[in-house]
Amino acid sequence: MTLFAYLVPDYKAVLVDNASRHTHNTSMSITVLLEKLKNAVEAEIIAQQADKANLKSLRAIWAERIRQIEDEQAVYRFETAKQVHPSLEDAPVVIDTGETEVPGEVIFALGYEVHVVTADLGESLGACQLLIDLTFILERLHQLLEEQIRSPRHFEMATAEAVFGLREIAGVAGSSDTVSLLRCMREESASVHERPNPEQRAAIQLSAEAPVLFVWGPPGTGKTTTLAWIAEACVRRGESVLLVSNTNVAVDRALTKLLDAVGTDGEWTRRIAQGAILRLGVSELPQLQPLLLGTHMEAHKVGSVTVDRESKGEHGSQRERRRLIEKAQLIACTLAKAATDPYLRERRFDVLLIDEGSMAPLPYVAALSALCRKRVVVGGDFRQLPPISLVQEEEEAQWLNTDIFQQAGVVAPDGMVRHRWNLVALAEQWRMRTPICELVNEPMYEGMLRTPEHLHGEPEECLYLVDTTPLRACSDRTGSYSHFNVASALVCVGLTQRLLTENPLLRVGIVTPYNAQASLIHAMLLDCDLAHEVRVATVHRFQGEERQAIIFDCVDAPPFGWVGQFLRGGSPAEESTRLLNVAVTRAQQQLYLVGDSGYLERKLPSQALLRYILQRIRNEGTVLDGSRLVGVAIDNQRAWRWVSEADFAQMLQQDLREAMRGRGSVTVMEPLLHRDDGEALAVLLLNLLRAGVEVNILHAESVGLHERATALHKAGARLTPLRLPQGRQEYQDWCVFIGRQAVWWGSVVMPYRGAAFLRVASRATMNELQFLRRPRSGA
Known part of the structure; x- marks a missing residue:
């Protein structure tokens, strides 16, 4: 059966x-x-209080008022520096502007947005802190x-x-009471989808x-x-x-x-x-305003849409709130x-x-x-x-x-x-085009899903493999073990730009298993003025949503010896398999799988769902060259530039001389000092130290220092150890961070059309790259 x-x-x-x-x-x-x-709840409270990464203090880049409500209240949308989780919703919050602290309540939290209802503070706010009580609800x-x-x-x-x-x-x-059922099945309904199956x-x-x-x-x-x-x-x-x-x-x-x-x-x-x-x-939906408790309380002249904790002691407000809830x-x-x-x-x-x-x-x-x-x-x-x-x-x-x-x-x-x-x-699905649905129908739902033929015409193409193999894209990880891939992120941005150029109204979502990659792509989209056009998030934060086009970035590539746990699952009971199921089924019309196909085919377990999906897309869909999409991203952002080996030394020296004038700070990855031009770089860094510029050298803690790094350390450079990823003998990164001026990002395994380095001078991407390479506790 x-x-x-x-x-x-x-x-x-x-x-x-x-x-x-x-x-x-x-x-x-x-x-x-x-x-x-x-x-279990008590244990979760303790865990959240102890978690160093919890969001008690959340940095907001800016905020705007999106709606005024009665009693001098307003709803504000905050753009946050890091992803947030919907579990923050309904938690009390204090908005710290630096000059004042104002209480409020989180009503929406997703991606890089937090919506807060609070006192009306004007049309917009600058950078501020959101102090969120994460344990209030659990308590x-x-x-x-x-x-x-x-x-x-x-x-x-x-x-x-x-x-x-x-x-x-x-x-x-x-x-026998089927009043609602019979009504829903009314034959005069204009759409089959309006009647229950x-x-x-x-x-x-x-x-x-x-x-x-x-x-x-x-x-x-x-x-x-x-x-x-x-x-x-x-x-x-x-x-x-x-x-x-x-x-x-x-x-x-x-x-x-x-x-x-x-x-x-x-x-x-x-x-x-x-x-x-x-x-x-x-x-925030206009059609639901008549249903709000606050709307009814205002109609009775008793309270506002949000009653802060101090005012909840008012007897009239309490009585009316109780009466409305009881009836x-x-x-x-x-x-x-x-x-x-x-x-x-x-x-x-x-x-x-x-x-x-x-x-x-x-x-x-x-x-x-x-x-x-x-x-x-x-x-x-x-x-x-x-x-x-x-x-x-x-x-x-x-x-x-x-x-x-x-x-x-x-x-x-x-x-x-x-x-x-x-x-x-329920077996009749109305979201995905048939080829997308069939990627998960058999392995996750034993073939029970069916798609109505009359839903909408099938497009000529809806499955795409965006292959990053030609890029020789290099994966890396942060000190907290989250994976990221700079070249793959550029592919996603370039693909997004191409899709929106072809159809500005297309609803695009970018999904990835890793927080670090989601943050990097979001930063790049900010620099391209696309962050409000495109939703980017980890799979966990995308559940319950849908988009016309979904870009799924696998991230993992050489030199990792194996793919991450998020991509390896094969059984429907495994969380990693369920994660991939969520990612794929967010797509309504088009699905783009971004990844190093050669690496994935070599490293994925034979029963992995991702292997099955990869093979089906390769056989039934269209294969795109990821390197061409990197070119789209670079061409559309003047602050990003590929630099060849021939031009690298001269351009880097120019950036370092400007840093000397600005008396900022410079951080370099120690492997750069091993190169043939490492002596010239060491001389420049020594001159920076003499000019009062702070120089920091990041090095693998388990690998001996090059003599040039040792000499710079004796001259005043700071040494910061980084833990090598498991199975790695050395760091592949060639990175230089020059204050707020520029980031140079390269790799021994990431040449692109003869270019060994990516120079980034856009603010959000620079900040994120520096954050990704920042040493963490225990790393």
Whole structure:
């Protein structure tokens, strides 16, 4: 029996097939479970407080006001120096401008943008610090779990037991109340996509009776739309609903789908105006403003969209907030907001709907399930990325890195799907063109996905391999072990420029497994004035999004002896395989795989998903020469220049003489002193020292110094050791950092059309290259 056949059969067959119902870990009590989850949250709090890389202080380059709201409040968009994670959303923040500190709340965090609602500070802000309390939300979640352990009778523990598979649940015959279902299926609908398909109909009907329903929604299959239809059906039956997801964007997406489902129904319009549907938090979508709690509070002249902690003590504001939350029939918010809002925690709902449930940390799932009396519906894709945490201890980490599908026994530890009557798989995908979908359909979804032929015409080409082999691109790593590849980054930038030249309206995304590479590409895009046109991020930060064109940068290349762990996975249960699945399935129309194909074919394991994808694209798609795209990037940025060996010494000497006049600092990689022209460079560096310029020499800690480096050290140059990557006998980099003036970046294995060096004089890229080569603790 195929996966599709037993997960999405005829609806009646789904209901009566209980023979192979799986019961998972029924020996554990709910109290023991909650205690373990509470301990895991406590461990995460400790880990975040100890993590040197945590974002308590986040540097913002600039900020602009994007919207004014009532009561002298405003929403600001901050451009950050480093990538941020959506887990920052709903956390309290203090904006430190250097002159004043202003409190606010993070409402959006993704890529290099943070949106904050705070007091109106004018149209724009300069560089500032965002001081974010990362543990505030976790501490409130910890308190909620403690309260549930201490007073279980005040909560719906039976619901949480059912969700986690701690008690058996009987099969059901479905509900005769199909008002919403029949309405959604109206024949007069202009689009087939506006009506539920057979799997979606099964999910809608099962959701009316099943104590717990799992909706498996692979990419583009309408999972959120299905949950919106379920929400509509629940509300029409008079049930109260708590709808949650992991980010504000995801919550807004679900609410938008719900509004699309109800259309222009006059009864719904009246009920929305009365507060029947409530959005906690802040939304930036105009169509959702009538749903905001703050909008209703303002209408009653009681409060503003954000009430800071001091003003929450006002009795009128408290009473009105409590009243609105108590009377709303459907409340939508993030997981974090649901766990932290004191009045929502006091409410009990009939139904809990969790969107993006495969990314929801288990402590949230348990705590919120215990707020619901009747049923829970979880929608997600367990073949995409699971929750992540900083905890290293195995016992606590398993409760934070496991998704609810696996914990409840829907998925076995080896990734195989278990036959369950209360699991519905959505199989008709509307996002990707067929060739893109087929890259993951068989290896990740056992061929169950189908793409409607009438969706849109197939393009002549949609799969591309951008081969960097001709570049002899050199991979490297930072002191924190994140990989980067300068030549590969240039290829991505050049490709982006070409795509946007051909179609300025094309929505492009650049995805990579490594933080360092994402930051480098983002810096290059900033220097090319493209950072606001193109989304670049690691795969973990791209889940839930889509773009017409996706560029996936593999990064890894010689001289690494093996590919990184993010690229090696072959089994659907492996996180690296799920990561690649997410990367590929963000693409709607075009997918560009950037990588050194020769290296990847030699080094990838035989069962690796990336090997399978690489071979299919090579056989079915178009192969592009990456070296030509590097030329596009260089030609479009005057501050970047390839320099030949013949011109290198003269141009570098000119830069160093200018540094002498500016009395800045100069940092060089020690291997440069080994070259034939190393003596001339040593003389120049000695003159810089005599002129009062700081000279720093970066060298491999396990390799002996060249005599020229030793002589410079005796003359006052500082020596900074760098740890060699494993398997490397020497550093391949030939790098010179000249204050704020220029960066020279070369490699013994990266000649390009006779050029050995890349000279960079653009600010963002210079800063990022210096940061990547900066020594770190333990490196």
